[in-house]
Amino acid sequence: MLIETPRLRLRPWEERDIAPFAVANADPEVRRYYFPDILTKLETDAMIADCDRHLQMHGFGFVAVERKADGALIGGLGLSRAGDEIPGGPHVEIGWILARPYWRQGYALEAARACLDHAWAALGLAEVIGYTSRINEPSRALMEKLGMRSDPAxxxxxxxxxxxxxxxxxxxxxxxxxxRR
Known part of the structure; x- marks a missing residue:
């Protein structure tokens, strides 16, 4: 899976991504709305391995997001099959984790829009979900910018x-x- 935007490349994880993604996952501010909070390098390795397995099995997954200008890994973003903890499944979800230096630059919105376009055009999906903790206002705001809607029920x-x-x-x-907008 390779998706390109004007500034970004969404691609499978590579060995060189592990260290910078582990730094992001060890940042308490980045992981503020995730449980468990911070991850060790070994936990990040396991997460990337799970993402790779999902990509191989389903043809889509949570992938590396690289800035084209300098090849910097800015985080991860993509589609995955949601777990059984999500009511009413099965679902395909969109999710993201970006390292703090790359916040507030429009990268998450740019990558997520491209990912949704891929979901519709290449994968033929009819619906994608997103979910987050109620208190995660930044992710909720991004989902709303993407045109996603929630129902309190x-x-x-x-x-x-x-x-x-x-x-x-x-x-x-x-x-x-x-x-689609």
Missing amino acids: EDFDDVTVPEGNPLRPHVLYRIKSTD
Whole structure:
């Protein structure tokens, strides 16, 4: 899977991506709305291996996002099959993690739009979901910029997050191929 935008390249993970992605995953601010919070290098290695397996199995996945200008890994973004913790599945979800130096530059929106275009045109998907903790305003704002919509009746508690943790209540967003802007 290779997707290009004017500034970015979404591509399979490479060995050279592990160290910078591990740095991003060890940043408490980057992982603020994720559970578990920070990841070790070994956990990042395992995450990338899982993403690679998913890509090989399904033809789409959570991939590396590289800035074309200098080849810098800015994070990961892509599509994956959502887990059973998401009500009403099966679903294909879009998700992202960008390293802090690359925030607020429009990269996540640019990459996510291209990823959704790929979902509709190349994969023929009818719908993609996104979900995040209720308190994750930055990701919720991005989903809304993408044209994704939520219905409070579909909010759910993420059972992979311990009870009482403020990250447990989640909001589910949807976008259909017919909702394209």
